[in-house]
Every structure is written in structure tokens, then in C-alpha cells.
Amino acid sequence: MRYIVIGAGAVGGTIGARLHQGGHEVLLIARGAHYEALRRDGLRLVTPDSDETLDIPAADGPVPTRDDDVLILATKSQDTVAALAPWPSGLPVVCAQNGVDNERMVLRRFERVYGMCVWLPAQHMEPGLVEAYGHPNSGMLHVGRYPQGVDELTTQIVTDLGKRDLVAHAAPDVMRWKYGKLLGNLGNAVEALLGHVPGLENVLRRAREEAMTVLRAAGIDYSTPEEEAESRGDQVNGRPIEGSKRGGGSSWQSLARGSGSIEADYLNGEIVLLGRLHGVPTPVNEVLRREANRHAREKLPPGSMPMETLLALIDGRSAAGSR
CATH class of the missing domain: 3.40.50.720 (NAD(P)-binding Rossmann-like Domain)
Known part of the structure; x- marks a missing residue:
């Protein structure tokens, strides 16, 4: 083969x-x-x-x-x-x-x-x-x-x-595992936009909580971080490579390479799609999807969006959706 x-x-x-x-x-x-x-x-x-x-x-x-x-x-x-x-x-x-x-x-x-x-x-x-x-x-x-x-x-x-x-x-049940992985990948856009800054985990938490609400409404099951950790055990642990500086995940790398495109439509955008299908607002993931695409299109470097700018966009989107 x-x-x-x-x-x-x-x-x-x-x-x-x-x-x-x-x-x-x-x-x-x-x-x-x-x-x-x-x-x-x-x-x-x-x-x-x-x-x-x-x-x-x-x-x-x-x-x-x-x-x-x-x-x-x-x-x-x-x-x-x-x-x-x-x-x-x-x-x-x-x-x-x-x-x-x-x-x-x-x-x-x-x-x-x-x-x-x-x-x-x-x-x-x-x-x-x-x-x-x-x-x-x-x-x-x-x-x-x-x-x-x-x-x-x-x-x-x-x-x-x-x-x-x-x-x-x-x-x-491979798709159940992939939906669980999707919840983690919602942070790809967060990392790409903000870089590694204090408060990043708070944005990621909001994106995941929003997504879990959507998946429950859609009746979609997903693996948990505990299941992933149990399956992985000590078999795969991230370690540094001498002489190499690890920048970030796949979306961070897309911006760093200036590739002109990014995967956010299929990560955060999947949650936005399911939210629209099932009547669940998704302001956090919509802003992340939109801004990640803009940064890729304009070939902006990773980590170039200030935290306060992103939070203002998310809060503005949330307020608009509640009216």
C-alpha cells in the first residue's frame, strides 16, 4: 500500500x-x-x-x-x-x-x-x-x-x-472525537489574533462555552478534554526543540507565513453555522471568524490585534444581538 x-x-x-x-x-x-x-x-x-x-x-x-x-x-x-x-x-x-x-x-x-x-x-x-x-x-x-x-x-x-x-x-465514533477537537481549535483564531497575552484564556473560555451551548442545541456529542488526556496519557507531550522557537498553532502559522487565507470559516465558522441553524446566538465565534479572515486577507502578522479591540468587538456584537 x-x-x-x-x-x-x-x-x-x-x-x-x-x-x-x-x-x-x-x-x-x-x-x-x-x-x-x-x-x-x-x-x-x-x-x-x-x-x-x-x-x-x-x-x-x-x-x-x-x-x-x-x-x-x-x-x-x-x-x-x-x-x-x-x-x-x-x-x-x-x-x-x-x-x-x-x-x-x-x-x-x-x-x-x-x-x-x-x-x-x-x-x-x-x-x-x-x-x-x-x-x-x-x-x-x-x-x-x-x-x-x-x-x-x-x-x-x-x-x-x-x-x-x-x-x-x-x-x-471518530467524528465525536473531531467535534471534541473542534472545541479546542476555536482557540486557533484567538492565538492568531492576540498572540500569547494575558487574558487569552478568558476569550477562549467564552468561545468554548458558546460552542458547547450550540452543540447541545444541535444534539451533537463530543469527546471531552478528560477523555483526550486519558487516551494520550504520557505518550505525547510537547517539548522544546533546541535552536527552534515555536510560534503557535496552524492559524498562527498561516498569518506568520502571510498565506492570505486561514481556516477560521471551518472552525469558529462551524459554530456560527450551527448557531444559525438552531437559533443560538454566537457573537464570540462570529467576531473571531470575521477578524481572523480579515487579518489573513490583509496579511497582518499574528498577535497584531490588541486585546481591548477584540473584546470591544465581541461585546458590541453581543449587545447588538440582544436588542
């Missing part, structure tokens, strides 16, 4: 590297300078206790496929449709992405779709380089068939992932 990793950034690059180190055939799909660096020099994977350059085949677009190929999609959610457009719909697709809408989008074209709930602290800021901060394993991954269930391919993927420095679990 060959794993084709579409989007070989922080998450995709780490997963592809670990599969390669586990003895599996891997092809990394990347673009621009990152692809050129992978093709020329290989993928450099740096962890708290290792620094390796791996000779993994790479391409900058679709290649002739085989019946035993598995697509691992690790792009941002806003790129899902375009990233999969050139690939044959008969292949299985594993959505190794934040948010809960990718699997549904992919199922429109692909019959075999799998969700992957990813806990994997990593950073990709330079072409050819991925820094993975998890220790002693790089990440924890729950995998299941979408919308639910576990099949033979799920079991094989989980076995393959677990061969080298990844913790993998077969999860028939």
Missing part, C-alpha cells in the same frame, strides 16, 4: 515522515518552494531528540495512481475541494484535518472516506523543514470510517501509523 500525503506541511509532513520511517511507501505532495526543497534535499524532520533528513519521493501535483493507493489529505479545510479535484474518486481518502466538514465535502465525490482526529504539535515555517514537538511520540491519531465505523482499511492504517513514533487508535 502506498500513502500519498496531500499537503506535506506540519501535520502531513510529520505523518508522511513517520510512515516512511516505519517502512511504508510514501509520496509527499507539496507546492512551490516547499516542493522544490523536498525534491532537491528531502524532508528535514526535527524533533526534541532527533534531526533527520529523509529521502521521501515528492511531487507538486497528481501522479499516475495505483489500486493500493491511500490519499491522506492534510491541507487546510479551505483548500480541500481544490486539493482533491485532480485525484481519482475511486481512491480512499483520510481527512487528517481540523474541523468537521471536510469528510462531508469529500464524500460528495469519494465513496470511501475516513476521518482522522489529529493531536500533533508541529510547525512548518521553512521550505523542506518540519518541526514536530511531541515526545516521546510525535502525535496521537484517531481514525475511523466516515460517518462512523471501523473496517479492514481502518485497521491497516492504524497499524501502519503506529509502527514509528505515532500513537494511533481505531475509532468507530
